[in-house]
Amino acid sequence: MTSGFLLPVAHALASRQDLPIPAWLFAWGASIVLIVSFFALSVAWRTPRFERDRWRPLGARLSRVLLGRPAQLLCGAAGVFLLGVAIYAGLRGTEAPDRNFALTFIFVTCWLGFPLFSVLLGDVFRPFNPWRAIGRGVGGAFTAFAGQRPAHLAYPDALGRWPAAVGLLAFVWMEVVYGTSGGVAVGVLPETTATAALFYTAYTLAMMALFGVEKWCRTGEVFSVYFGMFSQLGVFATKDERLGRRMPLAAATHWATVPGSLAVVIASIATTSFDGAQEGAFKGAIEQTFDWLAGTGLSLTASLRLTDTIFLLLCFAGVAVIYLIGVKGMESVRGAPPFAKLRSGFAHTLIPIAFAYLVAHYFSLFVFQEQAQFTYLLSDPLGTATTDLFGTASGGIDFNVLTANAIWYVQVGALVIGHVVGLTLAHDRATAYWGDFRQAARSQYWMLAVMVSFTCFGLFLLSAGNS
Amino acid sequence: MNSNIARVAAGIAAVAVAVLLLVVLKDDGGDREAASTPTAITDSAPGTTTSPPAKAEIPTIVVEGGKPVGGVKDLSFEEGDRIRFEVESDVSDEIHVHGYDLMKDVEAGGSVTFDFPATIEGVFEAELEELEQPIAELTVNP
Numbered sequence: 001m002t003s004g005f006l007l008p009v010a011h012a013l014a015s016r017q018d019l020p021i022p023a024w025l026f027a028w029g030a031s032i033v034l035i036v037s038f039f040a041l042s043v044a045w046r047t048p049r050f051e052r053d054r055w056r057p058l059g060a061r062l063s064r065v066l067l068g069r070p071a072q073l074l075c076g077a078a079g080v081f082l083l084g085v086a087i088y089a090g091l092r093g094t095e096a097p098d099r100n101f102a103l104t105f106i107f108v109t110c111w112l113g114f115p116l117f118s119v120l121l122g123d124v125f126r127p128f129n130p131w132r133a134i135g136r137g138v139g140g141a142f143t144a145f146a147g148q149r150p151a152h153l154a155y156p157d158a159l160g161r162w163p164a165a166v167g168l169l170a171f172v173w174m175e176v177v178y179g180t181s182g183g184v185a186v187g188v189l190p191e192t193t194a195t196a197a198l199f200y201t202a203y204t205l206a207m208m209a210l211f212g213v214e215k216w217c218r219t220g221e222v223f224s225v226y227f228g229m230f231s232q233l234g235v236f237a238t239k240d241e242r243l244g245r246r247m248p249l250a251a252a253t254h255w256a257t258v259p260g261s262l263a264v265v266i267a268s269i270a271t272t273s274f275d276g277a278q279e280g281a282f283k284g285a286i287e288q289t290f291d292w293l294a295g296t297g298l299s300l301t302a303s304l305r306l307t308d309t310i311f312l313l314l315c316f317a318g319v320a321v322i323y324l325i326g327v328k329g330m331e332s333v334r335g336a337p338p339f340a341k342l343r344s345g346f347a348h349t350l351i352p353i354a355f356a357y358l359v360a361h362y363f364s365l366f367v368f369q370e371q372a373q374f375t376y377l378l379s380d381p382l383g384t385a386t387t388d389l390f391g392t393a394s395g396g397i398d399f400n401v402l403t404a405n406a407i408w409y410v411q412v413g414a415l416v417i418g419h420v421v422g423l424t425l426a427h428d429r430a431t432a433y434w435g436d437f438r439q440a441a442r443s444q445y446w447m448l449a450v451m452v453s454f455t456c457f458g459l460f461l462l463s464a465g466n467s
Numbered sequence: 468m469n470s471n472i473a474r475v476a477a478g479i480a481a482v483a484v485a486v487l488l489l490v491v492l493k494d495d496g497g498d499r500e501a502a503s504t505p506t507a508i509t510d511s512a513p514g515t516t517t518s519p520p521a522k523a524e525i526p527t528i529v530v531e532g533g534k535p536v537g538g539v540k541d542l543s544f545e546e547g548d549r550i551r552f553e554v555e556s557d558v559s560d561e562i563h564v565h566g567y568d569l570m571k572d573v574e575a576g577g578s579v580t581f582d583f584p585a586t587i588e589g590v591f592e593a594e595l596e597e598l599e600q601p602i603a604e605l606t607v608n609p
Contacts, residue, residue: 015565017590019608399566404588404609 013098013108016399018364020464021408029412029459033419037448040423044441048432050425053250055239063243076133083130083197089381090194098372099383100190106197107175108369112362114227115355122236125227126217131204132224135213138205152212160219160259163207165267167222169316172271176278177308218258225264229255230355232348233421249352249425256347265347266323268354269454270315272361273461280466282311322453323350329446330430335439345433346447349426353454356418360411360462364402371397411462419455423448525580528602530556533595535602543606544585550605552593553580560598564605566591 021029057063065071082105090102097103114125126132142150174196179188200222208216217224231237232252235245256262278286286307293303327342336342375395379388387393426447427440434440460466529536544550554562559575566587573579581593585607593603 015568015591016587017592019589019606396568399587399589 013103013369014365016368018407019404020466021411021462023464025408025412026459026463029416030456032416033452033455036420037423037452041441044427046431046437048428050250050253050428051432053246055237055244055246057242057244066243067238067241072127075127079128079130080133085381087194087197090190092382093190094383095189096383097190101377101381102190102193104369104373104377106193108366109373112366115230115358118227118231119234119355122234123228123231125223129224131201131221132213132217135205135208139213153210155211155215155219158259161225161264162260163220164222164225165260165263168226168264168267171222173312176275177305177312229264229351233351249421252348252351252425253429256344262344262347265350265354266319267316269350269357270319272357274312274315276361276461286311322450326446326450330443333439333443335434335436336443337433346426346429349422352418352421356414357458359414360458363410364407367402368397368399415455415458419451422451525551525553527553527555530554530558530602533558533598533600539601540603542603543608546585546588546607546609548585549582550585551582552603553578561596562593563596564591564593
């Protein structure tokens with residue numbers, strides 16, 4: 001009865017989807033990964049180079065302008081304003097996903113744009129974070145009226161970044177699981193997105209009131225933690241209200257010392273994998289599970305959501321198991337630190353992989369949708385065809401700005417570079433943990449296997465085998 | 468010690484090669500499958516107008532009860548080809564070809580033909596706009 005039911009096909013926003021990587025390019029990509037990996041084993045350095053980030057301040061005037069109070073107020077106000085526009089457009093604008101400002105702004109411009117700009121420019125989300133801005137405003141007003149700083153509960157340190165990891169899964173769940181309900185390719189509706197944003201705002205402000213604004217941004221606020229993770233790879237960072245430069249990648253080596261960080265980076269890889277595999281590698285299994293669940297008397301919508309939820313969680317478990325096998329293997333090498341130390345000690349080596357997955361999967365979507373963002377979505381945010389704020393409402397997306405070949409090379413290039421950077425960080429950490437260089441090198445066979453699995457799986461998800 | 472390292476390295480290399488082979492072979496399987504599905508490779512010169520014999524080759528998507536018979540139809544083309552297909556529908560709706568952004572109305576019980584040059588590479592969906600029901604997936608290879 002249910003087998004004739006058609007599963008939804010695609011992201012609502014993606015008018016042009018990527019062609020799968022052809023077999024020859026897949027083979028080249030995978031071969032390069034293997035060759036690079038074995039080369040890495042032979043030329044390795046013997047003392048850690050990335051454990052200290054060697055931060056150096058940039059010009060004091062630049063810091064004053066970019067980090068001063070006027071800039072903070074301006075950025076914070078811009079963040080709050082744009083969140084407001086997105087929520088308003090979601091609630092009052094058109095239901096057509098591609099014509100409503102809310103969806104492209106939240107899921108493409110911010111969700112995909114901030115990781116990119118965080119790597120290039122540092123933690124750029126922090127000044128624009130609307131919840132941090134509101135929280136700091138409220139806190140400042142409280143201090144002014146009550147004559148004392150607001151008191152906060154002590155944040156349970158063992159909880160660490162777990163709330164952010166769960167929140168990250170929840171965000172993607174809403175985007176790709178909840179949204180695909182109903183058996184039509186609508187994706188998530190603008191109104192649902194706006195409602196979720198309102199709930200998230202209330203939740204975040206409550207948590208900030210309980211634990212303090214900065215504390216919550218470091219541990220629980222999904223977007224701060226997620227974008228902040230990518231900013232660890234780059235060279236720009238602030239320290240004590242000063243803007244500075246540091247050694248690339250070095251800051252990442254200390255990122256995962258907070259509990260739950262590993263879960264955040266695994267969630268990032270898992271969610272991208274799920275999105276890439278749900279219409280390919282997992283399609284058959286998803287359909288079978290769906291048919292079985294629908295056969296037990298569940299409604300179609302509930303069956304579909306439950307099935308996708310199961311597979312999203314399976315992705316999380318799968319990525320975690322591969323990583324933990326690698327850690328278990330490293331533990332078996334003589335002179336290894338305890339399992340728990342190894343487990344968090346190598347978590348940061350997955351950040352470049354997570355970033356490579358993002359670029360490989362969403363690069364073309366970002367390039368296409370940003371054209372919409374800065375033409376018709378900017379001038380006609382509600383999609384009602386009645387406003388033309390900046391005279392660009394009649395603009396559109398030129399899908400020919402990227403050829404299929406250009407997309408393929410960016411995808412394979414991103415994965416290969418992510419692989420190399422991941423290996424670099426892992427090798428460097430091993431030289432810090434093992435006094436004996438030979439043992440350090442042996443431990444890295446295991447991380448090499450982990451990285452090769454992720455990179456080749458990433459390539460596979462983009463290839464014809466997955467379509 | 469050294470032989471031990473060599474053994475581990477050889478083991479990893481073997482596993483990696485096995486994984487690679489598996490995936491590449493599986494890949495080939497996917498290709499064959501794709502090749503065996505009915506595709507619309509139009510041999511006729513781009514300029515020719517639709518003559519009766521050519522029309523017989525045009526793939527037809529039959530919509531019954533607002534859904535495509537036999538599921539979403541996969542059609543693939545090369546860049547520079549003409550993309551031609553016909554939709555016979557028992558519901559009235561507007562058919563929207565994404566990416567190329569072409570719309571055509573179809574009457575209940577009527578049919579409509581699309582014929583346009585494949586200028587953009589990628590995978591595109593054709594859907595019944597009102598019902599939000601995908602009916603075909605157009606692949607344009609470079």
